[in-house]
Each structure stands twice: as structure tokens, then as C-alpha cells.
Amino acid sequence: MTPVADSSRRSALSAQDVSLCYGRRGSSRTILQNVSLEVRSEEIVCVIGPSGCGKTTLLRLLAGLIAPSAGEVAFRGAPITRPRRELAVVFQDYTKALLPWRTVTDNIALALESRRVPRHEHQTLIDPLLRQVGLDRHADFFPAQLSGGLQQRLQIARCLAQQPSVLLMDEPFGALDAMTREVLQDEIMRLSVASRTTIFFITHDVEEAIYLGDRVVALAPNPGRIAEIMDIDLPRPRNQLTTRETPSFLRCRHHLRELLYTLAA
């Protein structure tokens, strides 16, 4: 990916000098301070940082779930004032983000219903999604009957059914075992290429951030602010075994881990 191609791409999401404070004047707490960030179309941007640095808050701002105290968040140049279907959010706590009374199929259908897709077209749209995330044998299961990995796949499938241009993912694989996590990482990268989706991905795992990202944003805590933005020049498609062993990957990992140790200290 050359810098020329990058600069020619449109901005998908942007934060301009965004700050967020809680509480009234006097006793207010600053969660994020003067964060400026641009996520380009079809890019994968990963965010890492010590806990309490405002990663999730930044995602919620970009999703339109909360409004900044100062500055502006924008989607394709237009201010974000409320959540919208083009910005799909994959929450970390998938159990709470699924409707337990709806089957796998019906949970995905929720996104179609919100798009006012006629009911008779649902099945033809849901079937490929089920195959894509590997849930085709679980179409009539309820979420509680699925393993954590499958539940998170279901949430991702529902988000894809929104036909979003951006996927905002908040530590989506944090609660999953290592093997499932790596399989889902590869699936997410495949999806981003296939459906040309922009991805904003929060993680506490440095390796995951490097493996997935075109760029990695490191946040510093107290108050949350951008410490560094690092370009990841690893070739794609990436491979769980070989990519993670390349000198370039290890250099990135060394640098970012060093940075995180400094930030957390």
C-alpha cells in the first residue's frame, strides 16, 4: 500500500480536536483531550492503549452514541450527531448485544427489518451471511445455545446485514480463546476486502493490532490522547504464522510494547 494510494482515498471517519469531559465544571474529569484522527475509506485502523485511556469512549464518539464536549466527529465530512446504520458497532459483550429471544436467523433479520427490506427477501440475504461467518448449521439456534465465538460471529453477521461502510469493533475478540480469536481475525480481514468495509478496531492485544492494522493508534491515559500513530507496512494477505514471524512485525511489536510500558508507567 503506497502513500500515494492512501492520500487519494476519501476520509471515512474523522475526529477533529475532540475532547470529552464528564461532570460539571470544577469536578469534571477529562476522558479524551484534543484527539485528532482520520480513518480513510477501506482502511483498518487499530487502537491500543493502557486501560482507562478512553479507547471505548473514542469508539462511542465515532459511532455517534455519545457527543463530544468539544471538537467534531464526522463521517465522510458530515458531522455525526447520532448513531447511523452505516456505522455498525460490534460490541465486546456479545451476550448483551444479541436478542436472546430471537434465533440466529431472526437476530440477523433485525438489521434487515431496520433497513425495511421486504420479508420475502430476508432468507436470500441471510443465507450467504450465515455461510460467510460459519453459522449456516446454527440458523435456528438461540444465542444462549451458541459458544462465545459463535455468538460473536452472529453479532458480526448482524452488523454486516446493516450493510455498513464502517465497522466499529470494540475489543470484539477479547473474551474468546486464542484459537478462535485468530480464526476470526483472518475472517475479519477477508470481510474487509470482500465488502470493502472500513474497520476501526479496538484491542488490548498489541500483536492483534499489528496483524490486522494498516495503522495502529496508541493512546496515552490520563487524560486520553494520541501518543503515536504507526504505519504498518506488512504485505497483505497476511498469515497467522509467517506474518507474525517477519522481522518487520517483530520490530513493530517491540516498539509498541515499549511505548505501552512507558505509557502505563
Added chain:
Amino acid sequence: MTRLPRGLALPIAALIAWETSGRTLFQPTDTLTRPSAMAAALVQAGMDGSLVQATAETLAGAAIGFLIASVLGTAAGIVLGSSRILGGVAGPTVELLRPIPAVALIPLGLLIFGFGVRMEVMTVAFACLWPVMTVASAAVKGIDPRLIEVSRTLEIGRLEQALKFILPSIFPRLFVGLRLAAGVALVVAVTVEIAANPQGLGYRLILAQQNLRPDLAFGLLTWIGCLGWVLNRGLVGVERRYFWRFAPAKRNA
């Protein structure tokens, strides 16, 4: 159903003791009766149609009032539970109206509606409204905010949000409120009939008392008790049969 026989032991033993003591120790009087006489009186009332008619009248009054209260109470509970502003505005008024005994509305109901089903239905509805509304609004406040955020990211409208997210989420707790209200409905319907409305089982009870028929009065009491039990079992059955999937999800790792 294995627990049922054990639960039936006590009432059956009581009935047998009552029957035998009534036959050996006491003579039937204006106030005392025997289970066999109660059963005979009930059967007779059943044969001449008066029991069926009275039951239908009471159940209709209770059921219609209960349904009105269920719909209104659930809707109001959802609105008051989801909006902190509206909840704050309406809360004190609700707390002011709620302690009014439904029975105290009978004179007013008589003035407005006169004798008949409408007065009974409105009194029952008033009494049932509060448990449903209180439970619904508390349940709405207990919904995980994440679920609401999902509906927001999908740009789902307020009404759709209430029907597809909020209502199913509160079903398990709402059902507890509905069962409470169903019990209240039967109590209030019979009370209204005893106090004012010349129809239904309550009125039959008053007639039995005025005609010095303790057998019929006790029989009707037993009958009303059975109705309440069947009503509750029916609601539990409906909940298990149709609403099992709304039970809170277990977390799978």
C-alpha cells in the same frame, strides 16, 4: 404433577374432618354447613344455570378490566420507565393515585356509569393498573443499556424499539405483575358485586346470605377460590408455553 397429590392432602383432610364433625358433633344451623351440603348447593346452582351465568358475569368483568389494565399499564410503564423526564413528571401523580382503594371508586363509578358491567370493568381496571405499571416501569429501568444502544445503531424508531427490544426484555418480570393483577382483578370484581353491582358471583353470595343459605355461600366461596387457582395456573401455563424464550439468557463462554 407429582407435587399435586401432596398439596391436595390438606384440603381433602380438612373437608373430611369438617364433614364428619358436621355429621356427628354439630347440627346444621343458619351459619354452619357441611361440605356435602355445599357441593349439593353448587351442583344445584350449576343445574339451574345461575352459577354459570354468575361466573360468566364475574369473569367477564374481571377479564375485561384486567386486559384494559394490562395494555394501558404496560404501555404507561414502558413510557415512564424509559424516559427519566416523563417518569419524574408523572411519578408523584402516580404515587398519589395508587393508594386510592379501588373499592372507594365504586360510588363514583355508580354516578358515572350506573349499575352494570362498565362500572365493574372500570373499577377492576383501576385496581389492576398499578401493579402492572409499577412492575413494567421497574423492569424497563433494569434493561441493559447495551440492548438499547444496539437499537440506536440500527436506527430503529421509538415504537419499534418498544415492541422489538423493550417489551420482550421485560416479559419475564411483566408476567409476575400480570399474575398479581389477575388475582386483584378477581378480588375487585367480586367486591364490586358484593358492594354495589347486582350481578355475578359476589351478588349471588349476598343473596345466599340474605336467604340464610350458608351451604350455597360456602359453596360459592370455594368456587371462587377454585377460579382464582385455575386463573393463576392458566397464566403460568401460558408463560411456560409461549414465553419461555424470553427468560434471561445464560452467558456462554
